[in-house]
Amino acid sequence: MQIAVIGGTGLIGSQVVTKLNAAGHEAVPHSQSTGIDVISGQGLDRAVAGADVVVNLTNSPTFDEASLAFFQTSMDNLLTASRKSGARHFVILSIVGVDQVPQLDYYHAKVLQEEVLKAGPLPYSIVRATQFMEFMDAVLSWTADGDTVRLPATPIQPIAAEDVADAVAEVAVGAPLNAVRNIGGPEVFSLDELGRITLSHKGDPRTVVTDPTAGMFAAVDGDVLTDRSAHLAATRYTDWLS
Template sequence: MKIAVIGGTGLIGSQVVKDLRAAGHEAVPHSKSTGADVLSGQGLDEAVAGADVVVNLTNSPTFDEASPAFFQTSMENLLAAARKGGVGHFVILSIVGVDQVPELAYYQAKVVQEHLLEAGQIPYSIVRATQFMDFMEAVLSWTAEGDTVRLPATPIQPIASGDVAAAVAEVAAGAPLNGIRNIAGPEIFSLDELGRITLSHKGDPRTVVTDPTAGMFAAVKGDVLTDPDAHLAPTHYTDWLS
């Protein structure tokens, strides 16, 4: 099976390409650096030509109010190219609970992306993942000040990027879901607790202060970013840290 992976050189995309190739598929990575520009549309017809499946793993360069325009334009361009090329399955990666956090522009943008795919007249699959373990360092940096890091007690269910890639590759190689598959890590933590675990493991002396107003995840209400009934990945956070 020939699978075009758009955004195939990034954190998830490069691992998806590797997993698909290991399973015997012809997985071809595409990105702006290879001539496939999702915003201008340049090179997209060539990128998807002859592909049975398109996996779109491109991401907005910002998480602010500019992100909806990125996903709107990029999806419209990719869907047009995929329809022209006769692609039979279109896959995207989204976020567990994405439609439950209207206060965040980036989450609104991912909902736009999902809706465009659902209406796009191509058999599709949406893989929604929980928060990546790989991003915990960035989360800590957002609200760090001196010897303290402020984090809300938002429940999250972290998943390793390698497990995300494996799930995306599995879905891409299968029949279209024409729906959503949730994937998640095996454990639920509060974000402040996860911060303490991370700093302790690294020997970082900073203190995590629980602050319900701190950072992006302060906008999240309840446990919408978790799903105990999701397809659970095998990697535990402490094992990933090690």
């Protein structure tokens, strides 16, 4: 099977390409570094030519309201090119609970991306993942102040990027879902607890203070970023840290 992986040089995309090729498929990574531009449309016809499946793992360069325009334009351009090329399946990666946090511009933009795909011309699959383990250092940096890190007690179900890549690769070579598949890590933590576990493992002496107003995840109401009924990955957070 020939698969064009747009955004195929990033954290998830590079692993998806490796896993698909190891399984005997012909997966080709495409990104700005290979000469495509999802906003101008440059190189897209060439990138998706001959592809049975198009996997779109590109991401907005910002997390503010400008991300809405990014996802609208990039999806329009990619779907147009993929339809012209005869692709039979279009896959995107989204976020568990993304439609439950409308107050976050980026989450609103990801919902828009899903809606554009659902209304588009191709059979599709949407893989929604819980929060990546790899992003925890960034989360800690957002609200760090000297010897203190402030975090809300938002429930989080961390998943390893490699497990996300496995799920995306599996969906890409299967029949289109024309629906959403949720995937998540095997454990749920409060974000402040996860911060303490992370700092302790790293030998970092900073203190985590529970603050319901701190950082992006303060905007999340309740338990919407977890899904205990999702397809659960095997990797536990402490094993990943090790």
